[in-house]
Every structure is written in structure tokens, then in C-alpha cells.
Amino acid sequence: MAGSYSIFAYTADQFRTLITDVIQSAQRKGATEVEAEVSEGLGLSVAVRKGELETLEHQHDKGLGITVYVGKQRGHSGTSDFTPKALEAAIDAALQIAQYTQADEAAGLPEAHLMAKNYPDLDLFFPWNVSTPDALNIALECEAAAFAVDKRVTNSEGTSVSAYQSHFIYGNSLGFLAGYPSSRHSIGCAAIAEENDEMQRDDWYSMMRDAKGLESAQSVGAKAAQRAIARLGSRSLDTMQVPVLFESSLATSLIGHLVSAASGGSLYRKASFLVDQLHQQIFSDIVNIDEDPFIKRGIGSAAFDDEGIATVARPIISNGVLNSYFLSTYSARKLNMQSTGHAGGHHNLLVKPTAGDFQGLIKQMHRGVIVTELLGQGVNMLTGDYSRGAAGFWVEHGEIQHAVEGITIAGNLKDMFKQIVAIGSDVDARGSRQTGSILVEGMTVAGSS
Numbered sequence: 001m002a003g004s005y006s007i008f009a010y011t012a013d014q015f016r017t018l019i020t021d022v023i024q025s026a027q028r029k030g031a032t033e034v035e036a037e038v039s040e041g042l043g044l045s046v047a048v049r050k051g052e053l054e055t056l057e058h059q060h061d062k063g064l065g066i067t068v069y070v071g072k073q074r075g076h077s078g079t080s081d082f083t084p085k086a087l088e089a090a091i092d093a094a095l096q097i098a099q100y101t102q103a104d105e106a107a108g109l110p111e112a113h114l115m116a117k118n119y120p121d122l123d124l125f126f127p128w129n130v131s132t133p134d135a136l137n138i139a140l141e142c143e144a145a146a147f148a149v150d151k152r153v154t155n156s157e158g159t160s161v162s163a164y165q166s167h168f169i170y171g172n173s174l175g176f177l178a179g180y181p182s183s184r185h186s187i188g189c190a191a192i193a194e195e196n197d198e199m200q201r202d203d204w205y206s207m208m209r210d211a212k213g214l215e216s217a218q219s220v221g222a223k224a225a226q227r228a229i230a231r232l233g234s235r236s237l238d239t240m241q242v243p244v245l246f247e248s249s250l251a252t253s254l255i256g257h258l259v260s261a262a263s264g265g266s267l268y269r270k271a272s273f274l275v276d277q278l279h280q281q282i283f284s285d286i287v288n289i290d291e292d293p294f295i296k297r298g299i300g301s302a303a304f305d306d307e308g309i310a311t312v313a314r315p316i317i318s319n320g321v322l323n324s325y326f327l328s329t330y331s332a333r334k335l336n337m338q339s340t341g342h343a344g345g346h347h348n349l350l351v352k353p354t355a356g357d358f359q360g361l362i363k364q365m366h367r368g369v370i371v372t373e374l375l376g377q378g379v380n381m382l383t384g385d386y387s388r389g390a391a392g393f394w395v396e397h398g399e400i401q402h403a404v405e406g407i408t409i410a411g412n413l414k415d416m417f418k419q420i421v422a423i424g425s426d427v428d429a430r431g432s433r434q435t436g437s438i439l440v441e442g443m444t445v446a447g448s449s
Contacts, residue, residue, distance in 0.1 A: 008181075012167065026068050038168060044058055075093075143221060147221075147225070240445055263327075264328055353436045409446075
């Protein structure tokens with residue numbers, strides 16, 4: 001694995017000993033099952049605005065969380081003090097809490113045979129020992145690049161540079177004990193463009209495990225500025241029913257809604273429009289989504305979930321059919337199912353492109369709205385109803401005509417998923433949900449014109 005643990009105050013071996021001791025102590029005190037996790041993180045964050053330093057944060061945190069089960073009663077406690085006295089106090093607190101909780105038949109550790117046994121090196125750790133002056137210079141360079149694009153870029157909402165690296169060990173009384181270091185670094189910029197008393201903002205960012213793979217500061221700043229300038233001349237639209245093209249950076253939110261609706265907590269509470277939809281067609285048949293937890297340097301890569309259960313590469317959606325929910329041990333038991341290794345969330349979701357690049361999708365849409373910004377939280381996971389403020393561009397004859405703002409796009413996710421007619425090759429690979437732009441056949445676009 002790239003990098004070194006030497007940047008941390010604690011070694012992995014010290015963390016393993018700490019977890020082992022805590023588990024054994026909790027068992028001696030009466031816990032029937034125990035799990036615990038300890039972590040340490042180091043970070044630097046710098047933000048500038050209009051050539052001046054705005055915020056500077058150095059982060060060094062550590063913590064240990066312990067969960068005990070006494071039969072089917074659960075208690076949890078945590079501490080950032082690793083002295084023996086503090087650890088014993090945390091164990092006692094968790095046990096005391098367990099005494100007052102109601103027994104829950106779904107509570108408890110996972111089945112032992114589901115525990116991960118192999119821990120491939122997924123290349124997730126690239127500490128970036130950037131100095132404060134260097135991080136400041138990168139941020140200033142990024143913002144300067146935004147201002148240099150066009151004289152209409154008159155202001156900035158700020159530029160940030162962040163470096164973060166951490167490591168953890170998780171263990172439980174089933175004998176599982178493993179962890180790894182990881183890192184995540186970013187550069188971001190938000191630019192403001194002005195013309196004829198109109199102001200528009202937009203942003204861009206780059207995020208990677210390895211800082212060497214980040215987009216250059218100049219590129220990030222220039223893209224933020226270009227996106228802000230493109231939005232000048234925005235106007236509203238008449239209310240109409242037209243195709244909507246979600247730019248790749250926003251198309252990831254549609255996949256996020258799938259994850260939310262197909263996650264155990266929503267399902268067992270009957271708070272999802274995907275209840276009882278396993279193995280049913282929920283997307284158009286062109287949609288295929290795979291989960292791959294083992295991508296080298298992937299933002300969502302992991303050999304095991306937050307409970308130590310082995311992750312699995314699997315098809316989530318095949319030709320529109322939902323193959324798998326996202327279940328932890330607890331939610332799986334509530335549903336009379338088995339954990340899918342998703343305690344803590346999903347892993348890398350890869351949406352298979354069906355079409356060409358972004359320009360090709362615009363031509364295919366012919367007439368409609370490109371959405372580049374979404375506003376508000378108007379999504380009802382129980383019914384699938386979807387209504388959000390939006391901004392972007394109006395397209396006629398396969399070409400962008402002008403920027404739009406002050407509109408609302410509305411539909412229902414059950415219909416929107418089935419009305420996906422194309423997925424672009426312009427994949428946004430910056431996060432754990434990777435997709436190209438998504439073209440939805442028809443939505444209600446409401447404006448003020």
C-alpha cells in the first residue's frame with residue numbers, strides 16, 4: 001500500500017491491541033457480543049477569497065466507539081481518551097445503556113460466516129504532506145485562474161484546498177480484526193460572473209485519493225469561471241412537458257435516490273417507493289448499474305463494510321431490473337433477509353453508458369432542458385414524487401440557445417427511472433456513484449414566463 005503510517009500518532013498494531021483489550025474487557029464485564037472501532041485522522045484545509053486567506057484549519061482527531069450487546073439489548077458509548085481508565089469508563093457506560101434499552105430481536109453482530117477473510121490492497125492511502133504555505137499558494141493560484149478567464153468574473157465565493165488522511169481498526173467478538181489507512185484530497189472553486197447587473201455563480205472541484213491525480217489548480221479555477229459565465233443571460237421558461245438532460249455531476253443524484261429508496265432503513269420502515277420491488281423492473285431496460293468495491297483508488301472502495309462483512313462485486317440493476325437492496329445486518333433481519341454488506345453505505349456504483357458524449361446527448365434530446373444545478377430537497381422517498389428548483393440551459397434543434405433559471409422540474413422517480421432513454425459517456429468519476437449525463441424522456445418544467 002502506498003504511503004506510510006508514520007504520519008500518525010498511533011500505529012495499526014497499537015490500534016489492534018486497543019480493540020482486542022476493549023472487546024475482552026467488555027466480555028469479562030458481561031457483554032455477550034461486542035464490536036468496537038478506533039480511528040485517527042489528520043487534515044489541513046485552506047480557504048481563500050479575493051486573494052485573501054479566509055480560513056485555515058489543522059485537524060488531528062481520534063476516537064473509539066464501542067457497542068455491546070447483552071442478549072438482545074444494545075448499548076453504545078465512545079471516547080477520544082485512550083487511557084485505560086477512560087476506556088473502562090466507556091465500556092461501563094455502554095453496558096449501563098444496554099440495561100435500559102428494550103430487547104430487539106434484530107440486534108446483534110452479523111453471522112460469522114459473512115465476515116471478510118481477505119483484505120486486498122485497494123491502494124487507498126496517499127498521504128499529502130502539503131505545507132500550509134503551499135496549500136495557500138495552490139488556492140490562490142486556483143482563484144487567480146478563475147479571474148483570468150474573463151473580465152466578467154468579478155467576484156469569488158472562495159477557493160479551497162483540502163488534504164485528509166486517516167486510519168482505523170474495526171473488531172468484534174466473532175474474531176474479526178482489520179482496518180486500513182485511506183486518504184482523500186480536493187481542490188474546489190466557486191466563481192461569480194457579472195454582466196448588465198446580472199450575477200451568476202457556478203463551481204468546480206477535483207477530488208482524488210492521490211493528490212498527484214488532482215486536476216491542476218488552473219484547470220479547476222478556469223472551469224468554475226467558464227461555468228459561471230455560461231449562465232449569464234439566464235431567463236425563465238413557460239410551463240411545458242419536455243425531455244430533461246441531467247448533467248453528469250447531477251445525474252449522480254438520481255442514482256443517490258435509487259440508493260436511498262433501496263436501502264434497508266427505508267424499506268423496513270415502509271418509507272420507500274421500492275418496497276417489494278426486488279427483482280422487478282424499475283428502470284428502462286437500457287439501464288445497467290454494477291457495484292464494484294474493489295476498484296483501485298476508488299472513493300467507494302472497501303474489502304468489508306462497517307460490520308466486517310465481506311463486500312461483493314455485483315450487478316445492482318440489470319436491463320432495468322433491481323437485483324439487490326442495500327442492507328446492513330439489522331435492516332436485513334427486519335426484512336427477514338441477509339445482509340448485503342452495506343452497513344455504512346454503498347460502494348462504487350458504475351452506471352453503464354448507452355450513448356455518446358454530452359454534445360451527442362444534446363442533439364439526441366433536440367428540444368428540452370439541460371439541468372446543471374438543482375435546488376431544494378423536494379423528493380418524497382415514500383411516493384417517489386420529485387419536484388426541485390433548477391437552473392441550466394434551454395435547447396432547440398439540438399443546440400443550446402440560452403441559460404435558464406427560476407424553473408422547477410417535476411415528475412415521479414418511478415416514471416423518471418423508466419423514462420431514461422440515454423446515458424452519456426461523459427462519466428463523472430469524482431465520487432462513489434459514477435455515471436454519465438442522463439436523459440429523461442419527459443418531465444414537467446414549470447417557469448415564471
